[in-house]
Structure formats: C-alpha cells, structure tokens
Amino acid sequence: MIKIYEDFLPQELAEKIHNDIYKTPENWWSTAYKYQDQNTKYINNTLESKNSKIQLDKKVRLSLQQGYFTYRFNRSTKHVASCGCYECGFNTYLDGDNFKNWLKQNTHLNNPERSESFTSVYDRGDFLGTHTDTQRGIAFVFNFTKNWKPEYGGMLHVDGKFYCPKFNSLTIMELPEGGLPHFVSEVSSLATTQRVAISGWFNES
Secondary structure, three states: OEEOOOOOOHHHHHHHHHHHHHHHHHHHHHEEEOOOOOEEEEEEEEEEHHHHHHHHHHHHHHHHHHOOOOOOEOOOOOOOOOOOOHHHHHHHHHOOOHHHHHHHHHHOOEEEEEEEEEEEOOOOOOEEEEEOOOOOEEEEEEEEEOOOOOHHHOEEOOOOOOOOOOEEEEEEEEOOOOOOOOOOOOOOOOOOOOEEEEEEEEOOO
C-alpha cells in the first residue's frame, strides 16, 4: 500500500532543506553502485575515481540487462556523531515523538523505530532497479525536488502505477512480509535538475 501526503512539512523547513541539499559540496556525496550479486560499492566524487566509475557504469548496465537488482545514484553516508548538518537535524525530527506518533496513527506500526535514512540525489542516468524491501516495516520518501515533470523520468513505480516526486510531499509505503516490488525509473538527460529526497525505513521496535 502506498500513500502520499502533500505539503507535509512547514513550508519554511522544506525550503531550507531543499536549499541545503543543493548547496552541499560535491565531495559530501558518494555514488552508490549495486550490480550482479556484489555488495553495494560507494565511490567518492573525486578525479581519481573517474575512471573507476566508467568501468562500474558498464557493469551496472550489464547487470540490469541480466536481471539482477541494480542501481546507481548519489547518496549521503554515515556522519560523525557531532555532525550538525541538515540531514542529522532532520533525523532528530524523524526520531521525535511527534513524527513517531503520526506514524502510529497513519500506518500499521505500533512502536516505530528508524532503521536507516539518507539523502539521495538522482542525476541524469541514475536509477533504482526493481526490489521488494523485504523485512521492512514501512519505507518513506520526503521529496525536495521542485518543478519535476514525468518526462524527466525518476518516477516511483509501484503496482503498475507511477508517482511523480512533488516538492514537500511525503510518500509512505507499507510493506507486507514479503515486501512490495517497486523501482525508480532512469532520470532523463532532459532533466533540468537533480531528483533529491530524504528516504529510509521504519521497523517495529
């Protein structure tokens, strides 16, 4: 089951997070590559890694064609304990009583506990292959992309339907025991900006 809540956050907060994401230095991101049966590889955005990315892009293309769970996109990784960035501040909001109580009232979780969250950036050519998120309670996506069009790709596909990311919307996917097949389509070269979001999962504590 999927639910979408528009204008979820206070407008000022949504605007601030949007601006902070786009102002984040490039070296803050890692490109996540998942192909064949390999563990996810995280490659920093440096000149040294440029040639490695070319080779990994070839492996990703072949992996998808062969039917493996495959993806490529930029994302944040673990932060230091004293980090004061927008993402760590938003994690405090996610872990707070107000949002957890909202989850209790609007999902099947009785005692929600955040298991993971991160900021994702889908640039041209990035995608997330079909997967189910088994052994998860709910998946959430806070969208911070402005003026996105379906023609740009980057659509969330679930149960034969697709959903366009809308600024300051919250997407909730309640996941059954066996998970729910879904994917994010490739972002087109026609996209005028990147598709950005804060995503993650809550499980029953």
